[in-house]
Every structure is written in C-alpha cells, then in structure tokens.
Amino acid sequence: xxxxxxxxxxxxxxxxxxxxxxxxxxxxxxxxxxxxxxxxxxxxxxxxxxxxxxxxxxxxxxxxxxxxxxxxxxxxxxxxxxxxxxxxxxxxxxxxxxxxxxxxxxxxxxxxxxxxxxxxxxxxxxxxxxxxxxxxxxxxxxxxxxxxxxxxxxxxxxxxxxxx
Amino acid sequence: xxxxxxxxxxxxxxxxxxxxxxxxxxxxxxxxxxxxxxxxxxxxxxxxxxxxxxxxxxxxxxxxxxxxxxxxxxxxxxxxx
Numbered sequence: 001x002x003x004x005x006x007x008x009x010x011x012x013x014x015x016x017x018x019x020x021x022x023x024x025x026x027x028x029x030x031x032x033x034x035x036x037x038x039x040x041x042x043x044x045x046x047x048x049x050x051x052x053x054x055x056x057x058x059x060x061x062x063x064x065x066x067x068x069x070x071x072x073x074x075x076x077x078x079x080x081x082x083x084x085x086x087x088x089x090x091x092x093x094x095x096x097x098x099x100x101x102x103x104x105x106x107x108x109x110x111x112x113x114x115x116x117x118x119x120x121x122x123x124x125x126x127x128x129x130x131x132x133x134x135x136x137x138x139x140x141x142x143x144x145x146x147x148x149x150x151x152x153x154x155x156x157x158x159x160x161x162x163x164x
Numbered sequence: 165x166x167x168x169x170x171x172x173x174x175x176x177x178x179x180x181x182x183x184x185x186x187x188x189x190x191x192x193x194x195x196x197x198x199x200x201x202x203x204x205x206x207x208x209x210x211x212x213x214x215x216x217x218x219x220x221x222x223x224x225x226x227x228x229x230x231x232x233x234x235x236x237x238x239x240x241x242x243x244x245x
Contacts, residue, residue, distance in 0.1 A: 044245050060244065061172065061173070062244070063170065063172055063218075063221075063237055063239065065221055066218060066221035066237065067244075069221050069222075091244060091245070102244075102245065103244065103245045123245055126244055126245050127242070127243075127244060127245040128242070129242070130242060130244050131172065131218075131237075131239050131242055131244075132242060132243070132244025132245070133172060133173040133240065133242060133243050133244070134243040134244065135173075144173050144174045144240065144243070145243035146241060146243070147240065147241030147242050147243035148241050148242055148243070149214055149215070149216060149241050149242075150216045150223070150239055150241070150242040151216065151223065152222075152223040
C-alpha cells in the first residue's frame with residue numbers, strides 16, 4: 001500500500017481557498033453522484049461573540065500553498081479510512097462578517113454513517129493541522145484566535161486525540 | 165546557503181514582514197534560523213513552544229537540517245474552520 005504521503009485526492013474532490021462568500025448550494029451538487037444516498041454538510045460560520053467580547057468581524061489568512069497541500073492530504077486520509085464517494089472542503093479568506101460561512105465541508109457516500117464520520121474527521125483535521133489563522137476584531141481592538149499548535153499528526157491520524 | 169523564511173499571524177506582526185531571505189551556513193538547522201530571529205525579536209522567542217515549523221510546506225522537526233533554496237515557515241497556533 002502506498003504511504004499516505006503519496007496518495008492524491010480523487011479527481012472529483014474539491015479543495016479550495018476562496019475570497020468571496022461561500023454558497024453551499026453551488027458546492028453540494030458537486031459531490032453528489034447517483035450512486036450516493038447521503039451528503040453530510042458542515043457549515044462553520046462567524047459567531048457574534050468570543051470570550052465575552054462582541055465580535056465586529058473576522059479576518060482569515062493562510063499559508064496558502066501549504067494549506068492546499070494539507071487539505072489534499074486530509075482528503076487522501078478520508079478516502080483511505082472511510083467508505084465515502086466525494087469530499088469538498090472550501091475555506092474563505094479575508095474579511096468575513098457575522099453569520100458568513102468560513103468553512104464548508106461536504107461529504108457524499110452511499111450510506112450516512114461513513115459520511116458523518118468522514119465529515120467530523122475532516123473538520124477536526126483542518127482545525128488542528130491546516131495553516132489558516134483567524135483574527136477577531138472587537139470594539140476594544142483585535143486579537144489572533146488562540147488556536148491549536150499545528151501538527152502533521154492532526155492531518156494523518158484519524159481516531160487520535162484530536163477527535164473529541 | 166540561502167533560504168526563504170515566512171512568518172504568519174502574530175509572528176508576522178513581531179518580525180514586521182511576511183517573507184524574508186536568510187543567509188545561513190551549510191548544515192544549519194531550523195532551530196538555528198529561529199534562534200537568529202529570536203535574538204533580533206525577543207518576543208518571538210516566547211512563542212517557541214507553541215509554534216510549528218515547516219520546510220517546503222511539510223511539518224518539520226526543529227533539528228531538521230536546511231539546504232539551499234528551502235522555504236521555511238514558522239506557524240503560530242492555527243485557527244481555521
């Protein structure tokens with residue numbers, strides 16, 4: 001079996017960093033095939049508060065080349081570990097307003113259990129291993145979100161302690 | 165040898181730059197490069213235990229040896245999603 005590093009995501013997967021609003025209605029059809037029976041969607045959007053502060057807006061930045069590489073690796077591990085059809089991970093960069101989607105993950109499969117598990121894995125792996133950073137703007141100023149020290153293990157080890 | 169160094173998030177603010185070129189002696193390690201910046205920017209050194217390093221877009225050990233043309237990045241705690 002190839003080492004995970006040599007696997008590539010299947011052609012129909014979608015991994016994107018965008019700078020305009022994310023529309024799930026445009027993305028979900030891209031992962032649905034006639035053989036599928038389920039699509040699980042994770043929509044992460046901007047909350048109006050953090051740590052007792054009212055959020056004004058957020059900004060996301062990324063080490064884009066590495067983020068793409070790590071998203072594709074997440075895709076490879078998802079396919080290797082879950083019986084799913086297609087995976088889409090779309091993350092937005094730049095300024096986002098309250099309520100706007102920052103990340104959309106869609107997973108299709110013949111049956112729902114694998115889709116739920118794969119989707120959960122993908123968002124946890126992204127949050128612990130993909131080089132993207134959030135800056136929170138509030139009335140008193142701005143701070144970088146505390147975040148998680150990023151690791152390769154977060155990308156390549158489903159079922160590790162990153163899954164809570 | 166010459167390498168490219170990238171900083172992100174809070175680290176970028178401390179160093180005052182996103183991307184720099186650095187001249188290193190052969191066999192220099194990732195940690196040597198970081199320590200050089202840490203001497204110039206003491207606040208950077210405070211982050212040592214909470215950041216990760218990458219070389220050519222792969223997570224790297226601090227003791228990894230660099231070669232000419234490598235792209236090194238210092239990555240603060242991530243907060244995507």
